[in-house]
Amino acid sequence: MTEAVEMKVSDEIAISIQNMNKWYGTFHVLRDIDLTVYRGERIVICGPSGSGKSTLIRCINALEEHQKGRIEVDGTMLSSDIKNIDKIRREVGMVFQHFNLFPHLTILENCTLAPIWVRKIPKKTAEETAMHFLKKVKIPEQADKYPGQLSGGQQQRVAIARSLCMRPRIMLFDEPTSALDPEMIKEVLDTMIELAEEGMTMLCVTHEMGFARQVANRVIFMDEGQIVEQNEPEEFFKNPKSPRTKLFLSQILGH
Amino acid sequence: MTEAVEMKVSDEIAISIQNMNKWYGTFHVLRDIDLTVYRGERIVICGPSGSGKSTLIRCINALEEHQKGRIEVDGTMLSSDIKNIDKIRREVGMVFQHFNLFPHLTILENCTLAPIWVRKIPKKTAEETAMHFLKKVKIPEQADKYPGQLSGGQQQRVAIARSLCMRPRIMLFDEPTSALDPEMIKEVLDTMIELAEEGMTMLCVTHEMGFARQVANRVIFMDEGQIVEQNEPEEFFKNPKSPRTKLFLSQILGH
Amino acid sequence: ATLDDVKARGKLNCGVTTGLVGFAAPDANGNWEGFDVAVCRAVAAAVLGDPNAVEFVPTTGKTRFTALASGEIDMLARNTTWTFSRDTDLKFDFVGINYYDGQGFIVPKALGVTSAKDLDGATVCIQTGTTTELNLADYFRANNISYEPVPIETNAEGQQQYLAGACDAYTTDASGLAATRATFETPSDHVILPEIISKEPLGPLVRHGDNDWGDIVMWTLNALIAAEEYGVTSANVEELSAAAGDNPEVNRLLGTEDNLGAMIGLDATWAKDAIAAGGNYGEIFEKNIGESTPIGLARGLNAQWTEGGLLYAPPFR
Amino acid sequence: MTTLSDPTQESFRLSMLLNDTRYRSITFQAIALILLVAAIWYLMSNLFANLEEQGLNISYSFLGSTAGYDINQTLIPYSSQSTNLRAAFVGVLNTLLVAVLACVMATIFGVIAGVLRLSNNWLVRKLMAVYVEIFRNIPVLIWILIIYFIMTAAMPAPSAFRGDEPAASMILGSFAFTNRGVYIPSPVLEPGWMIVVATFVASIIGIVAYRRYSTKLLYDTGRLLPRFWPSVAIFFIPTLLVFFLMGRPISLDYPALAGFNFRGGLQIGAPLIALWFALSIYTGAFIAENVRAGIQAVSRGQSEAAAALGLRPGRIMNLVVLPQALRVIIPPLISQYLNITKNSSLAILVGYADITATLGGITLNQTGRAIECVLLLMLFYLTISLIISLILNVYNSAVRLRER
Amino acid sequence: MSDTHAESVAFVRETAIPPALPPATVSGPVKWMRDNLFPTWANGLLTVAALYIIYLILSSSLPWLLGGIWNAESLAQCREILQGNSAACFAVLSERWNQLLFGFKYPPELYWRPTLAFVLLFIAAAPVLFFDLPRKLLIFTGIYPFLAYWLIWGGTILTPLIALLGVVVGYLVFNRFVKGSFAAGMFGGVAAALVVWILGGMVFSGADLFSLRSVSSRDLGGFMLNMMLGITCVSLSVPIGIALALGRQSDLPIVKYICVVFIEFIRGVPLITLLFVASVMLSYFFPPERTVDLFLRVVIMITMFSSAYIAEVIRGGLAALPKGQYEAADSLGLDYPQAMRLIILPQALKISIPGIVNIAVGLFKDTTLVSVITLFDIVGMIRGPILASTDWNGVYWELFMFASVLFFIVCYSISQYSQWLERRLATDHR
Ligand SMILES: Nc1ncnc2c1ncn2[C@@H]1O[C@H](COP(=O)(O)OP(=O)(O)OP(=O)(O)O)[C@@H](O)[C@H]1O
Ligand SMILES: Nc1ncnc2c1ncn2[C@@H]1O[C@H](COP(=O)(O)OP(=O)(O)OP(=O)(O)O)[C@@H](O)[C@H]1O
Ligand SMILES: NC(=O)CC[C@H](N)C(=O)O
């Protein structure tokens, strides 16, 4: 493993979540979440399946509605006001586990769709930006193919590029590598590391502990809808405090 | 990792492949394959995706037809004669990447189906054998469940037991662990190691290099349909000869 | 041969209309009744000795000929017009005429129409696959007036369409019109126009080629007609057939003299059975469509030749 | 060498017919072929024996002889003196007419109902579910009959429009709904009409061009012009302007009661309407399900991804969901069109002169040529269905998602 | 590690936060109304429009329905009772009830027989439809067709008994030999069954045991006819459909093309033309001396029709199975018939059941088409004898509504079943 990425964390608050609660029907998914993310932070969220990790980050860009508490992203408060939601979504890019590329559009079109229609950027410019980011994720030559023609790893890199094309200030990743074959995981992780090195604020749900060690400056452990423990990666892995964290880490690092 | 398994290789030839070639349409998948496997050998086949590993071992039990060259398994020549194909398939067990258990049958029925219908063994006896092997893979208590109710690792162990119930003299494994979650890989590898210790002749396509080191007495590297290099594991990993092998090993051990 | 088939089966398959009151219609209990039905029963009685040994197969104008040609039915008694092409091209044999008819029109009285020639531009309901459909086209063309046909499958539907006002006039055989009108709630609101635009000799028919069978049906029909001529009725047929009487023709008819039955492969009592089934032609007529019934058809052309009509049974000898 | 050229060239043994993969398949196929031929031979020999016995033959000369019957609704000139072939042709056109009309209407019903079934309005959703379930679960034959009976029994006869105090009156003085059909004004063309029509066509092209232009503008400069209102304006204004400037060169011929029926205007016969409406509303229920399934088939991840990129719901629908849903919707839609065409053969129930009613009905009956007519009939439907599945295949291969 | 934010680091929660009930704004009827009826302005309008439509439908139909007359002898009498009010005349249903259900020629004193057969149908169908029921019940399902035949058509019990015996013997023989080779089992089974049938026919011909009064198939009618056609044809067409689907999947070109041509031909023509063939042409293809019962001919055509559609559904099921299942079966050394019988078909059929059920529903609805070739099914009864009779001429609504309700009940429950099954299979299979 290479050196841990150098950290550039500022004092500016990127995301602040206060006392946030969410229910699905009567099922209490997220309980009293308090979380402040500073600009430039790279946070890894882990925890057992069903603990609410996805739900948490989906609340941040309003893919899910929360019912109690406040979420502020980049100074904009998340409310049911469509203007605010739009504003936040432009600032926040999201990468999904299953890529969710648009299969009927070419890679390039995937990347330019939102800039053109949302940011109203001329097509030419949008394509240039897109090519720039495609180069960054190392697949400029695939620009005219369709998503179905790429491997999983390539698709995930396109998904990252697509988000980047909207020039977000914050990136959310929901298990970006868990649908990938082992060989492809590396490609994607490399891309993410590069992004981290450039100082992008990142929240990443992942079980790639190597990535967490190398990139994150904070690891958050969730269970049953709560944040159970958070700490610097070194500490987190060496001295997990809560017994639940211990159990989880022993399982995941076990073999 | 534990000690490398003690080797019991005899002089008897189990599989002999001579100058075998295969095409898909006009695409030349396997080129001039020559391979002799002695009884008791444990061979690991690795190589990049698409290099023809699966195709090779599928040719051995006639799941794919080869177009040139000869394959002899246990002294029986593979020809288009159904009798011979049947004979070979009885001698050769196969474990697939995606387990391919029969979801409509219980674990026990999965294991007894072929012995009853192919080997014409009375149901009682077949069930006893099946329980024996289920015990061996450490899941006798699941016998009456359906495959859908088991975890991936357990399913793969059932798949191994199912093959063993036919009392094959040779086992083929096609990436038996690559569809499994990390936690489950170990269970399956343990079972395979045990099998190896008992002196079963095994051909295994896998990228688990730990397993290769510990169990294999020969590692074969394939690329573009050819056997590029073969050697003892120690040598293979330490001093790969061909540059392609080197590249591959660096990638696969890299991250 | 058909006769053997029928005997072996023990039932006569007889094609009738799907429902035209007075000619062939099931009553509330599902028993078929009517003028055409009576012919079927008479044949069944003659052949099998049992007037109830009939399987009635309802046919529409469209399905009747295929049913007969394909052997599904042994004979068709479905107010079917005897025409050249049906007899020759379709390869059927008409064995006689049981009703001399012609095509007419019925219109609501309120329409104020008194002649078919006034029907210019009218919408006319018509059963498809019938001679009346062709006659209608000819008639309007010959008189150079326009109309719009509404083709329907069965008489029942024609009646519904007509009553609902979907067509101004309904045309079919005059007998059929009378029968249909009889079922109306207020028959007097509808008039049958005076024009009869065609000849429609209706009679039973069988497949071409089996002449023995054709003869049986033909002579059963003739027996019914002759019976009326000679005064043999369902009331006196038992008595007359008990012993030979003084009219040799009647004797031959009823099998008390000679054995005509044997000549067509039936019992000597075949004609007696046929007559006993539903009476002679006159009785059948009166019971089903005659003036005492709601349909109220006069004998007209269908009177015996002795009474100025056209019914004329060849001699039994 | 094995499979293809074996060095030990074993000689052919009889057992290889069953045991060798190479010969085995030939054996089975030979058996299948023999069985097939035997069956066909059996049926054919029966057929010819039967025909011979009844003195019948197979001949298509009846097609050239005079049909002798009239047809109430024809798209091409036809009279009772025309040939049976022409009658069949009238039937073909009528089949196609009702099929096309019903396809259009069914699509409209289906799309509306299908989209509304996904509405977030509970009441509307349930109402559409009721529509779909009721129409899907009752035979189309019953629907045709019911709707025909509604037409004939519930609508006024033309005579109801007559008299000083008519029981029924025309809507807007120009539309008459009677139990024999619907009468609507038909356009009467006077000199100059071409210009109006041309203007209309031009403005439709104009709308398309405008929309293209606005997209291009967006792509080029990032400026998004309004689309809806300009389109509406282009649709109406130029045509109306030209129409009045030219001194109204297109006038309408209004239906009026004359004699037994309405004369003038355009008549859409009750049989056509009943069949058209019944087929559309019945098939519409199926299409609604296809549409719903198609939209739901686009995984939620797609709209989530689009939303995460900041796209608004309307755009998500247009740019992401619909293009994908259409691929799922259109193939079953096309086979529903095939179903409509096939179900239109029930036209005889309402006296609509489609191909089944003319060739397969009246002609068959008047000429007695059952075998010939039914064969031709099948041939016609087979052709239609082959054409439709050809279209389907072309479509499928055109929109197939490119994969590795 | 540089400047991480101290306050956010090393957070450890000591106790679990208890789950709380959601705030009231998240649930409750008001929230429901707002979410589901009036989420937006336009949507509210839609709600109002929907309410208005519902009002229109109910206000026009309810009085008519509720005021319906159930006792009268004819339409005229109905009208008399109604005195100009408009309301339904359901009396036609009570008066012609039996005709609507059994046709007009089935002997009334024998109505109990088809009724009993109908009731038993549920017991017979249950184990097929619900996998959880004890498999032993399938025995009754096997017996049912023979029993139902006997009940509906009557005649001596020996006919169905011998037929049943033949099937049982055939099955036993098949079972005995199938392990050796499928072909042996198949031929042995068929041969054994034939022997039993022929012997039975010879021994018992003319014997007359437990004879029920026999009813000819011309006399069947009404809704009973629809049910019989539907059930018979669907159950017959499943095995044919399987054979066709396997044939179409086969890599023997001739077999494959025979199946393809057959399937595509049948699917390309409307059912009604096939019924024309049944009523007009089919008897030309049979030996001259033998005319086949119209009912049987219709059954043949409808079965062919539905088997082509079912074949396509099953083909879908076969295609949905992962290739691995075929390969696993192969690699265990199972031969083609074994792999199909033991591995592939059980799974493929299970997947196909919802599709087959949908075909069955469609087919059941299509049985009404037989009225066009003058069989008196329920629609045929309504269009023919009932509407033509003087008494009831003009009662359309009530009759067609009755038929619609019958079909709706049957079809809707079947399709609900199929949806239930689909849901169950979806969870069952993972
Ligand atoms: N739409 C929904 N309706 C009801 N419950 C839901 C919904 N989505 C998720 N849940 C439940 O909420 C809980 C948290 O789900 P979430 O997807 O956030 O878990 P996760 O931590 O991301 O798990 P994983 O690692 O499996 O992705 C789970 O118990 C899940 O079953
Ligand atoms: N049925 C087929 N038809 C045509 N080409 C095929 C077929 N199956 C496999 N191939 C091609 O043959 C080549 C070898 O395939 P094979 O599955 O043996 O590779 P592999 O080494 O097992 O790869 P992996 O590690 O991805 O399983 C690949 O390029 C593949 O695309
Ligand atoms: N109305 C009818 O059904 C019969 C019409 C006419 N007599 C014919 O034979 O064609």
Ligand SMILES: [Mg+2]
């Ligand atoms: Mg998750």
Ligand SMILES: [Mg+2]
């Ligand atoms: Mg492989």
